[in-house]
Amino acid sequence: MEFLRSVPAFVFVFGGLACLILAFSLWHIGRRRDRQDVFTILSTDPKQLAQRAATPVGLLKPIKSDADWRAIQVHARDAAYRRAVETVRNRYQLVGNPMLLPNTLRTTMDRWDISFRDAMIRVANDDGLR
Known part of the structure; x- marks a missing residue:
């Protein structure tokens, strides 16, 4: 019975951690794109x-x-x-x-x-x- 109480807590903690990692990754990608313009993306002068x-x-x-x-x-x-x-x-x-x-x-x-x-x-x- 103790195992059934710890599984939801385990899922909740690691699910929240996964959401934080995903949110940070998306924020970092969005921040990195703002610094680039179309010429640097296409490698064109x-x-x-x-x-x-x-x-x-x-x-x-x-x-x-x-x-x-x-x-x-x-x-x-x-x-x-x-x-x-x-x-x-x-x-x-x-x-x-x-x-x-x-x-x-x-x-x-x-x-x-x-x-x-x-x-x-x-x-x-x-x-x-x-």
């Missing part, structure tokens, strides 16, 4: 993120008009980028799927963590997905 986000055209819609290609052409002025744009334009105008280029550029930018300019050059050289 804000300047690098702004550079990557700067695309001359929206990559969520097809690139098919001449205005889109002109915007891409004037995005950077160096010779390597201009050659890459012409190569990519000639290659992807033959393709029947106008979303193939935006998807390829977006995937290349995400996979290699590079800017639009570098993604365009990589896509021109080797389709960017290697």
Whole structure:
């Protein structure tokens, strides 16, 4: 009979201790998150993120008009980028799927963590997905 009286006390004490440990853990995790911002969580520099986000055209819609290609052409002025744009334009105008280029550029930018300019050059050289 003595054993039955001690079991509820045992459960009550250790259940309370478990609740205290859980509450402290949640408080500590919440406190630690407040000190971090989104850039430290993603391990990204804000300047690098702004550079990557700067695309001359929206990559969520097809690139098919001449205005889109002109915007891409004037995005950077160096010779390597201009050659890459012409190569990519000639290659992807033959393709029947106008979303193939935006998807390829977006995937290349995400996979290699590079800017639009570098993604365009990589896509021109080797389709960017290697």
